[in-house]
Amino acid sequence: GANVAIHGAQLGLDTAVVAKVGEATFKTVIVQNLIKKTVSTEFLYFDKDHISVSAILLSSTGERTIIKHSDPKKSLDIHETALQHIKQCPLIFIGNMPDISVSERHTLIKNIKTKDNCVAINFGSKDSQKGLKALKPLIQDVDMLFLNRYELGDLLETDGAKLDLKKNQLTALGVTDTMLIVTDSGNGSNVYTEKEIFHQDAVEVTKIVDATGAGDAFTTAFLYKYSLLKNVQESLVFAAEYASQILTKIGAN
Numbered sequence: 001g002a003n004v005a006i007h008g009a010q011l012g013l014d015t016a017v018v019a020k021v022g023e024a025t026f027k028t029v030i031v032q033n034l035i036k037k038t039v040s041t042e043f044l045y046f047d048k049d050h051i052s053v054s055a056i057l058l059s060s061t062g063e064r065t066i067i068k069h070s071d072p073k074k075s076l077d078i079h080e081t082a083l084q085h086i087k088q089c090p091l092i093f094i095g096n097m098p099d100i101s102v103s104e105r106h107t108l109i110k111n112i113k114t115k116d117n118c119v120a121i122n123f124g125s126k127d128s129q130k131g132l133k134a135l136k137p138l139i140q141d142v143d144m145l146f147l148n149r150y151e152l153g154d155l156l157e158t159d160g161a162k163l164d165l166k167k168n169q170l171t172a173l174g175v176t177d178t179m180l181i182v183t184d185s186g187n188g189s190n191v192y193t194e195k196e197i198f199h200q201d202a203v204e205v206t207k208i209v210d211a212t213g214a215g216d217a218f219t220t221a222f223l224y225k226y227s228l229l230k231n232v233q234e235s236l237v238f239a240a241e242y243a244s245q246i247l248t249k250i251g252a253n
Contacts, residue, residue: 001095002030006037007220007242013091016040018082020047043082076104087112091223094142096124106137113141120144120223128154132173144179146219152182165190168197179232183218189240191232200236203244218243 005015017039021027023046034041076097078086086092092112097105113119119142123135128151132139135155139145153160156172163169170180170192180192191198221242225235 001093002034002039003216004093004095004220005039006034007217008091008224009038011220011224011242013224014040016043016085018043018078018086020045020077022047043078043085045077045079076100076108078108083111087114087117090117091227092117092119093219093223094119094121096122096127098124098126098130102130102134102138106141109138109141118143118223118227120146120219122146122219123151123155125151125154128152131155131157136174139173139178140175142178144181144223145173146181146183146215146222148215149182149184166197166199168192170194181219181222183215189218189236191236193232196232198232198236200233200240203240205244214243214246217246 001019002017005017008015015038017034021030021044027046031041031044034044094105094109109119109121121138121142121144123145127135128147132155147155148160149163149165150160152169153163156163165182165184165187169182169190170176170178173180176194181189182192183189186202188199188201190200218239222235222239225238226232229235
């Protein structure tokens, strides 16, 4: 979620992160970096026993391997004051939280969703492997679902590499009011609504330096542009161009 908030701030949005941060060595670095990027830290909460550390290994082609250790997040622990602030935000992005129960996340969505805001969610591989039946309560109550090809495959319990993304994948999810956005690396991206399919080719990059954070950049840019224009194709174009810039430098934001 932090990368999405940082990219949002770089695009001119007022952003904040709601997250647990460990009282360890990296606490100061995390907080200072968010402040430097003009992201509000008002809703960070700290736990002296919590640890979450990632190491990113880059290949010569910019592909990365992420090694992560994180204590399981048993509950959300979001204060009522923070919930009320979240509810008033026009754009809300719920990041990957596979250790939080579906029922608790569903309650969160019910508490913050209004007719005036847009709630988007992402599932990582661990979450997606729980399958559609388990995650459908979340999917049908958000406005947008962001996945990559392989996460969608895990969700549908099939081989993501064999998915035909030219077909409307929203039908397979059994929902109609949620917009499905699927990224497919160098093959571009697709958006599925109840009646339409949109495609955008990936923007060609001469040399990929670091692919870390490109997905977050795409997500943020799409949310930003769609909130302004309500135009799917123009939002896809902007998101593809913005994400391509991340590939040419080291760092997720």
